[in-house]
Amino acid sequence: MSLFILSMIGLSGGLAVGSGLVAFLTVLGVVPRLANLTKTENLLSLYEMSIVGGAIIGIWFSLGDPAFSFTNSLLVIIGLACGMFIGLLAAALTEVLNVFPILAKRIGLKGKVYILLWAIVLGKIAGSLYQWIFFVRS
Amino acid sequence: MVKKVYFRLKSRHWIKDKTVVLKDxxxxxxxxxxxxxxxxxxxxxxxxxxxxxxxxxxxKVVEIINKNFPGTDVQVVGPTQSIIYRKEKGKGAKPILFIFVWLLLFIGAGLAVMNFHEDVSMQEVHVKIHQVITGEIVEHPLWLQIPYSIGLGLGMILFFNHVFRKRINEEPSPMEVEMFNYEENMDRYISVYENDAWKRK
Known part of the structure:
Protein backbone atom coordinates (compact mmCIF):
# COMPACT_ATOMS: atom_id res chain seq x y z
CA MET A 1 0.00 0.00 0.00
CA SER A 2 2.74 2.45 0.96
CA LEU A 3 4.58 1.51 -2.24
CA PHE A 4 1.46 2.40 -4.24
CA ILE A 5 1.17 5.79 -2.51
CA LEU A 6 4.86 6.41 -3.06
CA SER A 7 4.65 5.64 -6.75
CA MET A 8 1.57 7.85 -7.08
CA ILE A 9 3.50 10.72 -5.46
CA GLY A 10 6.43 10.05 -7.76
CA LEU A 11 4.22 9.97 -10.84
CA SER A 12 2.43 13.20 -10.00
CA GLY A 13 5.66 14.91 -9.05
CA GLY A 14 7.19 13.86 -12.34
CA LEU A 15 4.14 15.08 -14.26
CA ALA A 16 4.34 18.49 -12.62
CA VAL A 17 8.08 18.89 -13.16
CA GLY A 18 7.96 17.56 -16.72
CA SER A 19 5.14 19.80 -17.83
CA GLY A 20 6.85 22.71 -16.08
CA LEU A 21 10.06 22.08 -18.00
CA VAL A 22 8.27 21.90 -21.34
CA ALA A 23 6.20 25.00 -20.54
CA PHE A 24 9.36 26.89 -19.65
CA LEU A 25 11.05 25.97 -22.91
CA THR A 26 7.91 26.82 -24.87
CA VAL A 27 7.51 30.24 -23.29
CA LEU A 28 11.10 31.14 -24.09
CA GLY A 29 10.66 29.96 -27.66
CA VAL A 30 14.14 28.49 -27.98
CA VAL A 31 13.10 25.50 -30.07
CA PRO A 32 11.15 27.46 -32.72
CA ARG A 33 14.05 29.88 -32.90
CA LEU A 34 16.55 27.10 -33.58
CA ALA A 35 14.24 25.43 -36.08
CA ASN A 36 13.79 28.77 -37.77
CA LEU A 37 17.53 29.40 -37.97
CA THR A 38 18.24 26.04 -39.51
CA LYS A 39 15.09 26.06 -41.66
CA THR A 40 13.88 22.76 -40.23
CA GLU A 41 10.44 23.81 -39.03
CA ASN A 42 8.99 20.61 -40.47
CA LEU A 43 11.06 18.53 -38.05
CA LEU A 44 9.67 20.14 -34.88
CA SER A 45 8.15 16.88 -33.64
CA LEU A 46 11.59 15.25 -33.79
CA TYR A 47 12.97 18.09 -31.71
CA GLU A 48 10.23 17.42 -29.15
CA MET A 49 11.37 13.82 -28.94
CA SER A 50 14.94 14.98 -28.55
CA ILE A 51 13.96 17.14 -25.58
CA VAL A 52 12.02 14.32 -23.95
CA GLY A 53 14.86 11.86 -24.56
CA GLY A 54 17.43 14.28 -23.20
CA ALA A 55 15.33 14.85 -20.09
CA ILE A 56 15.06 11.13 -19.48
CA ILE A 57 18.81 10.64 -19.86
CA GLY A 58 19.26 13.59 -17.50
CA ILE A 59 17.09 11.83 -14.95
CA TRP A 60 19.16 8.69 -15.32
CA PHE A 61 22.40 10.62 -14.87
CA SER A 62 21.24 12.59 -11.84
CA LEU A 63 19.14 10.01 -9.96
CA GLY A 64 20.95 6.87 -11.00
CA ASP A 65 24.68 6.45 -10.62
CA PRO A 66 26.09 5.43 -13.98
CA ALA A 67 29.84 5.76 -14.59
CA PHE A 68 31.33 5.41 -18.05
CA SER A 69 34.96 5.86 -18.92
CA PHE A 70 34.93 8.13 -21.95
CA THR A 71 37.76 10.50 -22.77
CA ASN A 72 37.95 14.17 -21.96
CA SER A 73 37.20 15.11 -25.57
CA LEU A 74 33.61 13.99 -25.12
CA LEU A 75 33.46 16.26 -22.09
CA VAL A 76 34.47 19.20 -24.29
CA ILE A 77 31.59 18.50 -26.67
CA ILE A 78 29.08 18.07 -23.86
CA GLY A 79 30.35 21.20 -22.14
CA LEU A 80 30.00 23.22 -25.32
CA ALA A 81 26.47 21.93 -25.92
CA CYS A 82 25.43 22.62 -22.30
CA GLY A 83 26.86 26.11 -22.56
CA MET A 84 25.13 26.87 -25.84
CA PHE A 85 21.80 25.72 -24.46
CA ILE A 86 22.15 27.89 -21.36
CA GLY A 87 23.28 30.71 -23.63
CA LEU A 88 20.12 30.36 -25.71
CA LEU A 89 18.01 30.45 -22.55
CA ALA A 90 19.89 33.47 -21.24
CA ALA A 91 19.51 35.31 -24.53
CA ALA A 92 15.80 34.54 -24.65
CA LEU A 93 15.37 35.88 -21.11
CA THR A 94 17.38 39.01 -21.87
CA GLU A 95 15.17 39.66 -24.83
CA VAL A 96 12.05 39.32 -22.74
CA LEU A 97 13.39 41.98 -20.41
CA ASN A 98 13.28 44.48 -23.28
CA VAL A 99 16.17 46.49 -21.99
CA PHE A 100 18.10 46.90 -25.20
CA PRO A 101 15.79 49.14 -27.23
CA ILE A 102 15.39 51.56 -24.34
CA LEU A 103 19.09 51.62 -23.50
CA ALA A 104 20.08 52.09 -27.11
CA LYS A 105 17.69 54.98 -27.48
CA ARG A 106 18.87 56.68 -24.30
CA ILE A 107 22.52 56.77 -25.28
CA GLY A 108 21.82 57.60 -28.91
CA LEU A 109 23.07 54.34 -30.34
CA LYS A 110 20.18 53.46 -32.59
CA GLY A 111 21.10 50.80 -35.08
CA LYS A 112 24.14 49.65 -33.14
CA VAL A 113 22.42 47.64 -30.43
CA TYR A 114 24.77 44.80 -31.26
CA ILE A 115 27.64 46.53 -29.53
CA LEU A 116 25.61 46.39 -26.33
CA LEU A 117 24.74 42.78 -27.03
CA TRP A 118 28.43 41.96 -27.22
CA ALA A 119 28.88 43.49 -23.76
CA ILE A 120 26.37 40.98 -22.40
CA VAL A 121 27.85 38.05 -24.32
CA LEU A 122 31.46 38.78 -23.33
CA GLY A 123 30.37 39.54 -19.78
CA LYS A 124 28.67 36.15 -19.52
CA ILE A 125 31.73 34.33 -20.86
CA ALA A 126 34.09 36.26 -18.59
CA GLY A 127 31.89 35.77 -15.53
CA SER A 128 31.53 32.07 -16.18
CA LEU A 129 35.25 31.50 -16.79
CA TYR A 130 36.14 33.54 -13.71
CA GLN A 131 33.76 31.51 -11.60
CA TRP A 132 35.09 28.12 -12.68
CA ILE A 133 38.77 28.98 -12.81
CA PHE A 134 39.18 31.26 -9.78
CA PHE A 135 35.99 31.77 -7.77
CA VAL A 136 35.06 28.20 -6.82
CA ARG A 137 38.70 27.22 -6.35
CA SER A 138 39.64 29.86 -3.82
CA MET B 1 -13.06 68.57 -64.33
CA VAL B 2 -12.99 66.52 -61.17
CA LYS B 3 -10.24 67.52 -58.79
CA LYS B 4 -8.97 64.58 -56.82
CA VAL B 5 -6.05 63.98 -54.48
CA TYR B 6 -5.06 60.70 -52.90
CA PHE B 7 -2.37 60.71 -50.27
CA ARG B 8 -0.82 58.17 -47.99
CA LEU B 9 1.13 59.43 -44.97
CA LYS B 10 4.39 57.87 -43.89
CA SER B 11 4.11 56.87 -40.26
CA ARG B 12 7.55 58.30 -39.45
CA HIS B 13 9.76 60.97 -40.94
CA TRP B 14 13.10 62.48 -39.93
CA ILE B 15 13.94 65.99 -41.02
CA LYS B 16 17.02 68.17 -41.02
CA ASP B 17 15.60 71.51 -42.20
CA LYS B 18 12.70 73.21 -40.54
CA THR B 19 9.99 73.16 -43.17
CA VAL B 20 8.02 70.06 -44.02
CA VAL B 21 6.30 69.87 -47.39
CA LEU B 22 3.67 67.31 -48.27
CA LYS B 23 5.88 65.13 -50.48
CA ASP B 24 8.29 64.61 -47.57
CA LYS B 60 -4.77 68.80 -40.96
CA VAL B 61 -3.44 67.86 -44.39
CA VAL B 62 -6.97 67.63 -45.77
CA GLU B 63 -7.70 71.04 -44.31
CA ILE B 64 -4.63 72.58 -45.95
CA ILE B 65 -5.39 71.03 -49.34
CA ASN B 66 -8.98 72.17 -49.20
CA LYS B 67 -7.92 75.69 -48.29
CA ASN B 68 -5.60 75.93 -51.30
CA PHE B 69 -7.76 74.02 -53.79
CA PRO B 70 -11.38 74.41 -52.77
CA GLY B 71 -13.70 71.72 -53.98
CA THR B 72 -11.06 69.03 -54.15
CA ASP B 73 -12.01 65.48 -53.33
CA VAL B 74 -9.30 64.35 -50.88
CA GLN B 75 -8.83 60.68 -50.13
CA VAL B 76 -6.68 59.48 -47.25
CA VAL B 77 -5.12 56.07 -47.62
CA GLY B 78 -3.22 54.27 -44.88
CA PRO B 79 -1.93 55.82 -41.63
CA THR B 80 -3.92 58.76 -40.35
CA GLN B 81 -0.98 60.55 -38.85
CA SER B 82 2.69 61.09 -39.49
CA ILE B 83 5.26 61.74 -36.80
CA ILE B 84 8.03 64.12 -37.69
CA TYR B 85 11.26 63.83 -35.76
CA ARG B 86 13.95 66.45 -35.87
CA LYS B 87 17.35 65.02 -36.69
CA GLU B 88 19.59 66.57 -34.11
CA LYS B 89 22.94 67.69 -35.39
CA GLY B 90 26.07 66.39 -33.70
CA LYS B 91 24.03 64.27 -31.37
CA GLY B 92 25.19 60.80 -32.20
CA ALA B 93 26.63 58.35 -29.72
CA LYS B 94 27.84 59.80 -26.45
CA PRO B 95 31.16 58.06 -25.88
CA ILE B 96 31.50 58.31 -22.11
CA LEU B 97 27.91 57.36 -21.46
CA PHE B 98 28.30 54.54 -23.93
CA ILE B 99 31.43 53.14 -22.29
CA PHE B 100 29.69 53.36 -18.92
CA VAL B 101 26.65 51.45 -20.17
CA TRP B 102 28.85 48.91 -21.94
CA LEU B 103 30.83 48.21 -18.76
CA LEU B 104 27.62 48.12 -16.74
CA LEU B 105 26.16 45.46 -19.02
CA PHE B 106 29.46 43.56 -19.13
CA ILE B 107 29.93 43.39 -15.37
CA GLY B 108 26.22 42.86 -14.76
CA ALA B 109 26.08 39.96 -17.18
CA GLY B 110 29.09 38.37 -15.48
CA LEU B 111 27.54 38.75 -12.05
CA ALA B 112 24.16 37.49 -13.26
CA VAL B 113 25.63 34.32 -14.73
CA MET B 114 27.58 33.63 -11.52
CA ASN B 115 24.46 34.10 -9.44
CA PHE B 116 22.56 31.82 -11.79
CA HIS B 117 25.21 29.10 -11.51
CA GLU B 118 25.14 29.30 -7.72
CA ASP B 119 21.35 29.29 -7.76
CA VAL B 120 21.08 26.08 -9.76
CA SER B 121 24.17 24.43 -8.19
CA MET B 122 25.88 24.27 -11.56
CA GLN B 123 29.20 23.28 -9.97
CA GLU B 124 27.71 20.11 -8.49
CA VAL B 125 25.98 19.27 -11.76
CA HIS B 126 29.27 19.66 -13.64
CA VAL B 127 31.10 17.45 -11.15
CA LYS B 128 28.34 14.88 -11.57
CA ILE B 129 28.49 14.99 -15.39
CA HIS B 130 32.26 14.62 -15.24
CA GLN B 131 31.89 11.63 -12.97
CA VAL B 132 29.30 9.98 -15.23
CA ILE B 133 31.26 10.50 -18.44
CA THR B 134 34.83 9.79 -17.38
CA GLY B 135 34.23 7.71 -14.28
CA GLU B 136 36.50 9.78 -12.06
CA ILE B 137 35.51 12.24 -9.41
CA VAL B 138 37.20 15.58 -9.94
CA GLU B 139 36.57 18.63 -7.82
CA HIS B 140 36.99 21.10 -10.65
CA PRO B 141 36.01 19.62 -14.05
CA LEU B 142 37.62 22.35 -16.16
CA TRP B 143 37.53 20.15 -19.27
CA LEU B 144 33.78 20.52 -19.09
CA GLN B 145 33.54 24.01 -17.70
CA ILE B 146 35.73 26.00 -20.09
CA PRO B 147 33.94 24.75 -23.23
CA TYR B 148 30.72 25.37 -21.32
CA SER B 149 31.64 29.00 -20.80
CA ILE B 150 32.49 29.51 -24.46
CA GLY B 151 29.31 27.72 -25.51
CA LEU B 152 27.34 30.09 -23.29
CA GLY B 153 28.43 33.01 -25.43
CA LEU B 154 27.96 31.09 -28.67
CA GLY B 155 24.40 30.19 -27.72
CA MET B 156 23.50 33.81 -27.12
CA ILE B 157 24.99 34.88 -30.42
CA LEU B 158 23.15 32.06 -32.15
CA PHE B 159 19.87 33.19 -30.64
CA PHE B 160 20.33 36.71 -31.91
CA ASN B 161 21.47 35.36 -35.27
CA HIS B 162 24.17 37.97 -35.44
CA VAL B 163 27.30 36.32 -36.77
CA PHE B 164 25.59 33.92 -39.11
CA ARG B 165 22.99 36.38 -40.29
CA LYS B 166 24.28 36.56 -43.83
CA ARG B 167 25.01 32.87 -44.10
CA ILE B 168 21.91 31.26 -42.62
CA ASN B 169 19.12 33.57 -43.67
CA GLU B 170 18.07 37.12 -44.23
CA GLU B 171 15.42 37.26 -41.55
CA PRO B 172 15.55 40.00 -38.95
CA SER B 173 16.91 38.96 -35.58
CA PRO B 174 14.70 38.95 -32.46
CA MET B 175 16.57 42.05 -31.37
CA GLU B 176 15.62 43.97 -34.49
CA VAL B 177 12.01 42.88 -34.12
CA GLU B 178 12.07 43.96 -30.48
CA MET B 179 13.52 47.34 -31.48
CA PHE B 180 10.80 47.71 -34.12
CA ASN B 181 8.01 46.84 -31.68
CA TYR B 182 9.33 49.33 -29.17
CA GLU B 183 9.39 52.11 -31.74
CA GLU B 184 5.93 51.20 -33.02
CA ASN B 185 4.59 51.43 -29.48
CA MET B 186 6.28 54.78 -28.93
CA ASP B 187 4.81 56.06 -32.18
CA ARG B 188 1.35 54.90 -31.25
CA TYR B 189 1.62 56.65 -27.90
CA ILE B 190 2.96 59.84 -29.47
CA SER B 191 0.33 59.91 -32.19
CA VAL B 192 -2.39 59.96 -29.56
CA TYR B 193 -0.89 62.07 -26.79
CA GLU B 194 1.20 64.51 -28.83
CA ASN B 195 -1.41 65.05 -31.50
CA ASP B 196 -2.51 68.68 -31.54
CA ALA B 197 -5.80 67.71 -33.09
CA TRP B 198 -6.86 66.04 -29.83
CA LYS B 199 -5.03 68.35 -27.47
CA ARG B 200 -6.96 71.46 -28.43
CA LYS B 201 -10.14 70.23 -26.79
Missing amino acids: ISQIITEGIPHESIENMKICELTEADKSLEVVDAM
Whole structure:
Protein backbone atom coordinates (compact mmCIF):
# COMPACT_ATOMS: atom_id res chain seq x y z
CA MET A 1 0.00 0.00 0.00
CA SER A 2 2.74 2.45 0.96
CA LEU A 3 4.58 1.51 -2.24
CA PHE A 4 1.46 2.40 -4.24
CA ILE A 5 1.17 5.79 -2.51
CA LEU A 6 4.86 6.41 -3.06
CA SER A 7 4.65 5.64 -6.75
CA MET A 8 1.57 7.85 -7.08
CA ILE A 9 3.50 10.72 -5.46
CA GLY A 10 6.43 10.05 -7.76
CA LEU A 11 4.22 9.97 -10.84
CA SER A 12 2.43 13.20 -10.00
CA GLY A 13 5.66 14.91 -9.05
CA GLY A 14 7.19 13.86 -12.34
CA LEU A 15 4.14 15.08 -14.26
CA ALA A 16 4.34 18.49 -12.62
CA VAL A 17 8.08 18.89 -13.16
CA GLY A 18 7.96 17.56 -16.72
CA SER A 19 5.14 19.80 -17.83
CA GLY A 20 6.85 22.71 -16.08
CA LEU A 21 10.06 22.08 -18.00
CA VAL A 22 8.27 21.90 -21.34
CA ALA A 23 6.20 25.00 -20.54
CA PHE A 24 9.36 26.89 -19.65
CA LEU A 25 11.05 25.97 -22.91
CA THR A 26 7.91 26.82 -24.87
CA VAL A 27 7.51 30.24 -23.29
CA LEU A 28 11.10 31.14 -24.09
CA GLY A 29 10.66 29.96 -27.66
CA VAL A 30 14.14 28.49 -27.98
CA VAL A 31 13.10 25.50 -30.07
CA PRO A 32 11.15 27.46 -32.72
CA ARG A 33 14.05 29.88 -32.90
CA LEU A 34 16.55 27.10 -33.58
CA ALA A 35 14.24 25.43 -36.08
CA ASN A 36 13.79 28.77 -37.77
CA LEU A 37 17.53 29.40 -37.97
CA THR A 38 18.24 26.04 -39.51
CA LYS A 39 15.09 26.06 -41.66
CA THR A 40 13.88 22.76 -40.23
CA GLU A 41 10.44 23.81 -39.03
CA ASN A 42 8.99 20.61 -40.47
CA LEU A 43 11.06 18.53 -38.05
CA LEU A 44 9.67 20.14 -34.88
CA SER A 45 8.15 16.88 -33.64
CA LEU A 46 11.59 15.25 -33.79
CA TYR A 47 12.97 18.09 -31.71
CA GLU A 48 10.23 17.42 -29.15
CA MET A 49 11.37 13.82 -28.94
CA SER A 50 14.94 14.98 -28.55
CA ILE A 51 13.96 17.14 -25.58
CA VAL A 52 12.02 14.32 -23.95
CA GLY A 53 14.86 11.86 -24.56
CA GLY A 54 17.43 14.28 -23.20
CA ALA A 55 15.33 14.85 -20.09
CA ILE A 56 15.06 11.13 -19.48
CA ILE A 57 18.81 10.64 -19.86
CA GLY A 58 19.26 13.59 -17.50
CA ILE A 59 17.09 11.83 -14.95
CA TRP A 60 19.16 8.69 -15.32
CA PHE A 61 22.40 10.62 -14.87
CA SER A 62 21.24 12.59 -11.84
CA LEU A 63 19.14 10.01 -9.96
CA GLY A 64 20.95 6.87 -11.00
CA ASP A 65 24.68 6.45 -10.62
CA PRO A 66 26.09 5.43 -13.98
CA ALA A 67 29.84 5.76 -14.59
CA PHE A 68 31.33 5.41 -18.05
CA SER A 69 34.96 5.86 -18.92
CA PHE A 70 34.93 8.13 -21.95
CA THR A 71 37.76 10.50 -22.77
CA ASN A 72 37.95 14.17 -21.96
CA SER A 73 37.20 15.11 -25.57
CA LEU A 74 33.61 13.99 -25.12
CA LEU A 75 33.46 16.26 -22.09
CA VAL A 76 34.47 19.20 -24.29
CA ILE A 77 31.59 18.50 -26.67
CA ILE A 78 29.08 18.07 -23.86
CA GLY A 79 30.35 21.20 -22.14
CA LEU A 80 30.00 23.22 -25.32
CA ALA A 81 26.47 21.93 -25.92
CA CYS A 82 25.43 22.62 -22.30
CA GLY A 83 26.86 26.11 -22.56
CA MET A 84 25.13 26.87 -25.84
CA PHE A 85 21.80 25.72 -24.46
CA ILE A 86 22.15 27.89 -21.36
CA GLY A 87 23.28 30.71 -23.63
CA LEU A 88 20.12 30.36 -25.71
CA LEU A 89 18.01 30.45 -22.55
CA ALA A 90 19.89 33.47 -21.24
CA ALA A 91 19.51 35.31 -24.53
CA ALA A 92 15.80 34.54 -24.65
CA LEU A 93 15.37 35.88 -21.11
CA THR A 94 17.38 39.01 -21.87
CA GLU A 95 15.17 39.66 -24.83
CA VAL A 96 12.05 39.32 -22.74
CA LEU A 97 13.39 41.98 -20.41
CA ASN A 98 13.28 44.48 -23.28
CA VAL A 99 16.17 46.49 -21.99
CA PHE A 100 18.10 46.90 -25.20
CA PRO A 101 15.79 49.14 -27.23
CA ILE A 102 15.39 51.56 -24.34
CA LEU A 103 19.09 51.62 -23.50
CA ALA A 104 20.08 52.09 -27.11
CA LYS A 105 17.69 54.98 -27.48
CA ARG A 106 18.87 56.68 -24.30
CA ILE A 107 22.52 56.77 -25.28
CA GLY A 108 21.82 57.60 -28.91
CA LEU A 109 23.07 54.34 -30.34
CA LYS A 110 20.18 53.46 -32.59
CA GLY A 111 21.10 50.80 -35.08
CA LYS A 112 24.14 49.65 -33.14
CA VAL A 113 22.42 47.64 -30.43
CA TYR A 114 24.77 44.80 -31.26
CA ILE A 115 27.64 46.53 -29.53
CA LEU A 116 25.61 46.39 -26.33
CA LEU A 117 24.74 42.78 -27.03
CA TRP A 118 28.43 41.96 -27.22
CA ALA A 119 28.88 43.49 -23.76
CA ILE A 120 26.37 40.98 -22.40
CA VAL A 121 27.85 38.05 -24.32
CA LEU A 122 31.46 38.78 -23.33
CA GLY A 123 30.37 39.54 -19.78
CA LYS A 124 28.67 36.15 -19.52
CA ILE A 125 31.73 34.33 -20.86
CA ALA A 126 34.09 36.26 -18.59
CA GLY A 127 31.89 35.77 -15.53
CA SER A 128 31.53 32.07 -16.18
CA LEU A 129 35.25 31.50 -16.79
CA TYR A 130 36.14 33.54 -13.71
CA GLN A 131 33.76 31.51 -11.60
CA TRP A 132 35.09 28.12 -12.68
CA ILE A 133 38.77 28.98 -12.81
CA PHE A 134 39.18 31.26 -9.78
CA PHE A 135 35.99 31.77 -7.77
CA VAL A 136 35.06 28.20 -6.82
CA ARG A 137 38.70 27.22 -6.35
CA SER A 138 39.64 29.86 -3.82
CA MET B 1 -13.06 68.57 -64.33
CA VAL B 2 -12.99 66.52 -61.17
CA LYS B 3 -10.24 67.52 -58.79
CA LYS B 4 -8.97 64.58 -56.82
CA VAL B 5 -6.05 63.98 -54.48
CA TYR B 6 -5.06 60.70 -52.90
CA PHE B 7 -2.37 60.71 -50.27
CA ARG B 8 -0.82 58.17 -47.99
CA LEU B 9 1.13 59.43 -44.97
CA LYS B 10 4.39 57.87 -43.89
CA SER B 11 4.11 56.87 -40.26
CA ARG B 12 7.55 58.30 -39.45
CA HIS B 13 9.76 60.97 -40.94
CA TRP B 14 13.10 62.48 -39.93
CA ILE B 15 13.94 65.99 -41.02
CA LYS B 16 17.02 68.17 -41.02
CA ASP B 17 15.60 71.51 -42.20
CA LYS B 18 12.70 73.21 -40.54
CA THR B 19 9.99 73.16 -43.17
CA VAL B 20 8.02 70.06 -44.02
CA VAL B 21 6.30 69.87 -47.39
CA LEU B 22 3.67 67.31 -48.27
CA LYS B 23 5.88 65.13 -50.48
CA ASP B 24 8.29 64.61 -47.57
CA ILE B 25 5.73 62.80 -45.52
CA SER B 26 3.48 61.15 -48.08
CA GLN B 27 2.92 59.52 -51.42
CA ILE B 28 0.53 61.53 -53.55
CA ILE B 29 -1.63 60.86 -56.59
CA THR B 30 -3.47 63.78 -58.13
CA GLU B 31 -6.19 64.14 -60.74
CA GLY B 32 -7.02 67.46 -62.34
CA ILE B 33 -4.59 69.46 -60.19
CA PRO B 34 -0.91 70.14 -60.98
CA HIS B 35 1.07 67.53 -59.09
CA GLU B 36 3.94 69.83 -58.05
CA SER B 37 1.71 72.39 -56.39
CA ILE B 38 0.34 69.71 -54.07
CA GLU B 39 3.71 68.09 -53.51
CA ASN B 40 5.40 71.26 -52.35
CA MET B 41 2.60 72.44 -50.11
CA LYS B 42 3.94 73.49 -46.74
CA ILE B 43 2.52 71.34 -43.95
CA CYS B 44 4.28 72.55 -40.85
CA GLU B 45 7.38 74.19 -39.55
CA LEU B 46 9.51 73.08 -36.65
CA THR B 47 10.92 76.20 -35.09
CA GLU B 48 14.09 76.03 -33.03
CA ALA B 49 12.33 76.51 -29.73
CA ASP B 50 9.80 73.88 -30.70
CA LYS B 51 9.88 70.37 -29.37
CA SER B 52 11.85 67.70 -31.16
CA LEU B 53 8.81 66.09 -32.72
CA GLU B 54 5.52 67.03 -34.29
CA VAL B 55 2.46 64.96 -35.13
CA VAL B 56 0.77 65.78 -38.43
CA ASP B 57 -2.78 64.53 -38.52
CA ALA B 58 -4.33 63.52 -41.81
CA MET B 59 -7.20 65.91 -41.04
CA LYS B 60 -4.77 68.80 -40.96
CA VAL B 61 -3.44 67.86 -44.39
CA VAL B 62 -6.97 67.63 -45.77
CA GLU B 63 -7.70 71.04 -44.31
CA ILE B 64 -4.63 72.58 -45.95
CA ILE B 65 -5.39 71.03 -49.34
CA ASN B 66 -8.98 72.17 -49.20
CA LYS B 67 -7.92 75.69 -48.29
CA ASN B 68 -5.60 75.93 -51.30
CA PHE B 69 -7.76 74.02 -53.79
CA PRO B 70 -11.38 74.41 -52.77
CA GLY B 71 -13.70 71.72 -53.98
CA THR B 72 -11.06 69.03 -54.15
CA ASP B 73 -12.01 65.48 -53.33
CA VAL B 74 -9.30 64.35 -50.88
CA GLN B 75 -8.83 60.68 -50.13
CA VAL B 76 -6.68 59.48 -47.25
CA VAL B 77 -5.12 56.07 -47.62
CA GLY B 78 -3.22 54.27 -44.88
CA PRO B 79 -1.93 55.82 -41.63
CA THR B 80 -3.92 58.76 -40.35
CA GLN B 81 -0.98 60.55 -38.85
CA SER B 82 2.69 61.09 -39.49
CA ILE B 83 5.26 61.74 -36.80
CA ILE B 84 8.03 64.12 -37.69
CA TYR B 85 11.26 63.83 -35.76
CA ARG B 86 13.95 66.45 -35.87
CA LYS B 87 17.35 65.02 -36.69
CA GLU B 88 19.59 66.57 -34.11
CA LYS B 89 22.94 67.69 -35.39
CA GLY B 90 26.07 66.39 -33.70
CA LYS B 91 24.03 64.27 -31.37
CA GLY B 92 25.19 60.80 -32.20
CA ALA B 93 26.63 58.35 -29.72
CA LYS B 94 27.84 59.80 -26.45
CA PRO B 95 31.16 58.06 -25.88
CA ILE B 96 31.50 58.31 -22.11
CA LEU B 97 27.91 57.36 -21.46
CA PHE B 98 28.30 54.54 -23.93
CA ILE B 99 31.43 53.14 -22.29
CA PHE B 100 29.69 53.36 -18.92
CA VAL B 101 26.65 51.45 -20.17
CA TRP B 102 28.85 48.91 -21.94
CA LEU B 103 30.83 48.21 -18.76
CA LEU B 104 27.62 48.12 -16.74
CA LEU B 105 26.16 45.46 -19.02
CA PHE B 106 29.46 43.56 -19.13
CA ILE B 107 29.93 43.39 -15.37
CA GLY B 108 26.22 42.86 -14.76
CA ALA B 109 26.08 39.96 -17.18
CA GLY B 110 29.09 38.37 -15.48
CA LEU B 111 27.54 38.75 -12.05
CA ALA B 112 24.16 37.49 -13.26
CA VAL B 113 25.63 34.32 -14.73
CA MET B 114 27.58 33.63 -11.52
CA ASN B 115 24.46 34.10 -9.44
CA PHE B 116 22.56 31.82 -11.79
CA HIS B 117 25.21 29.10 -11.51
CA GLU B 118 25.14 29.30 -7.72
CA ASP B 119 21.35 29.29 -7.76
CA VAL B 120 21.08 26.08 -9.76
CA SER B 121 24.17 24.43 -8.19
CA MET B 122 25.88 24.27 -11.56
CA GLN B 123 29.20 23.28 -9.97
CA GLU B 124 27.71 20.11 -8.49
CA VAL B 125 25.98 19.27 -11.76
CA HIS B 126 29.27 19.66 -13.64
CA VAL B 127 31.10 17.45 -11.15
CA LYS B 128 28.34 14.88 -11.57
CA ILE B 129 28.49 14.99 -15.39
CA HIS B 130 32.26 14.62 -15.24
CA GLN B 131 31.89 11.63 -12.97
CA VAL B 132 29.30 9.98 -15.23
CA ILE B 133 31.26 10.50 -18.44
CA THR B 134 34.83 9.79 -17.38
CA GLY B 135 34.23 7.71 -14.28
CA GLU B 136 36.50 9.78 -12.06
CA ILE B 137 35.51 12.24 -9.41
CA VAL B 138 37.20 15.58 -9.94
CA GLU B 139 36.57 18.63 -7.82
CA HIS B 140 36.99 21.10 -10.65
CA PRO B 141 36.01 19.62 -14.05
CA LEU B 142 37.62 22.35 -16.16
CA TRP B 143 37.53 20.15 -19.27
CA LEU B 144 33.78 20.52 -19.09
CA GLN B 145 33.54 24.01 -17.70
CA ILE B 146 35.73 26.00 -20.09
CA PRO B 147 33.94 24.75 -23.23
CA TYR B 148 30.72 25.37 -21.32
CA SER B 149 31.64 29.00 -20.80
CA ILE B 150 32.49 29.51 -24.46
CA GLY B 151 29.31 27.72 -25.51
CA LEU B 152 27.34 30.09 -23.29
CA GLY B 153 28.43 33.01 -25.43
CA LEU B 154 27.96 31.09 -28.67
CA GLY B 155 24.40 30.19 -27.72
CA MET B 156 23.50 33.81 -27.12
CA ILE B 157 24.99 34.88 -30.42
CA LEU B 158 23.15 32.06 -32.15
CA PHE B 159 19.87 33.19 -30.64
CA PHE B 160 20.33 36.71 -31.91
CA ASN B 161 21.47 35.36 -35.27
CA HIS B 162 24.17 37.97 -35.44
CA VAL B 163 27.30 36.32 -36.77
CA PHE B 164 25.59 33.92 -39.11
CA ARG B 165 22.99 36.38 -40.29
CA LYS B 166 24.28 36.56 -43.83
CA ARG B 167 25.01 32.87 -44.10
CA ILE B 168 21.91 31.26 -42.62
CA ASN B 169 19.12 33.57 -43.67
CA GLU B 170 18.07 37.12 -44.23
CA GLU B 171 15.42 37.26 -41.55
CA PRO B 172 15.55 40.00 -38.95
CA SER B 173 16.91 38.96 -35.58
CA PRO B 174 14.70 38.95 -32.46
CA MET B 175 16.57 42.05 -31.37
CA GLU B 176 15.62 43.97 -34.49
CA VAL B 177 12.01 42.88 -34.12
CA GLU B 178 12.07 43.96 -30.48
CA MET B 179 13.52 47.34 -31.48
CA PHE B 180 10.80 47.71 -34.12
CA ASN B 181 8.01 46.84 -31.68
CA TYR B 182 9.33 49.33 -29.17
CA GLU B 183 9.39 52.11 -31.74
CA GLU B 184 5.93 51.20 -33.02
CA ASN B 185 4.59 51.43 -29.48
CA MET B 186 6.28 54.78 -28.93
CA ASP B 187 4.81 56.06 -32.18
CA ARG B 188 1.35 54.90 -31.25
CA TYR B 189 1.62 56.65 -27.90
CA ILE B 190 2.96 59.84 -29.47
CA SER B 191 0.33 59.91 -32.19
CA VAL B 192 -2.39 59.96 -29.56
CA TYR B 193 -0.89 62.07 -26.79
CA GLU B 194 1.20 64.51 -28.83
CA ASN B 195 -1.41 65.05 -31.50
CA ASP B 196 -2.51 68.68 -31.54
CA ALA B 197 -5.80 67.71 -33.09
CA TRP B 198 -6.86 66.04 -29.83
CA LYS B 199 -5.03 68.35 -27.47
CA ARG B 200 -6.96 71.46 -28.43
CA LYS B 201 -10.14 70.23 -26.79
